[in-house]
Each structure stands twice: as C-alpha cells, then as structure tokens.
Amino acid sequence: MANKMDIDNKDQKIIIKGRLNGSQRKRLVSLMNMMYSPSELAEEIGFDRRNVYRIYIPLGCPHIRDEKRYIWINGEEFRNWIKDIYRKRELLEDQAFCIRCKMPIKMKNPIRKEGKGIIYYLCECPNCGRKISKIIARGER
Ligand SMILES: [Zn+2]
16 A cells, blocks of 8 residues: 555655556547546546546646536546656656656665565655655565
C-alpha cells in the first residue's frame, strides 16, 4: 500500500496510485470526443470513480463543471492527458522528474532508499528544492 512506501513526495505518490494498469490503458482507445461524467469515465476504463476526485482532478485533469457543479470530462482530452502525465519519462540515470518544475532535473543529493517492495532515490530538485523520489524498481505490491 502507498502509505508503507515511505515516500515524501506526495504528488509522486498519487501518480503511482492513479496509474492505469495494462487492461485499463487498452480501454482508453474506446473513449470518444464527448463529455463523460466521472462515473461514466470510471466505468469505461474500469477504475474507482473516486480516483477522478481524489487523484486526477487535483493533478490537473482537464474538466468542466456545469451549473450544478457536476464535473464533466472529455474522453479524448482525458486520454491525451493521462497518457502524458503517466507516460514513462525518458530520464538519464542521474535525472529525476520534478513535478513542480514539470521537467527532468539533475538529482541533487540522491539517497538510495528501500521501502516495501520498492527501491527508489530520494533527492532534491536543484531548481526549486522540492524533494523528489525516483523509483528504480518495484517488486510485488
Ligand atoms: Zn523543481
């Protein structure tokens, strides 16, 4: 579980949480250029509806709110957005991805750490000073 991973970087943690698995990713192609409610989207892809509110919207998922404050998400926009945010970043060995700077950075003071089923570097962003974790390997959950 995420709370056992001992990772300081909250954004990194929720990105791990909201990442789609293989079969969910395959279902992304079925999303159309139309508006979906969070529960329709969740059903289409097969994730928990609450992920939309707890993970995707806070991470910046494109959406609109109607006059009743209900959330609507365009299927194609969601597909592009989630592919982009969760895609494997091409990083050099001494780089990590800073979510605040939104770009790869050279790891500052990297420390190799091991948590439950996970090996990662904890480092700092040289630009903004944010603590970043870079996952090196993941074992069983
Ligand atoms: Zn940064």
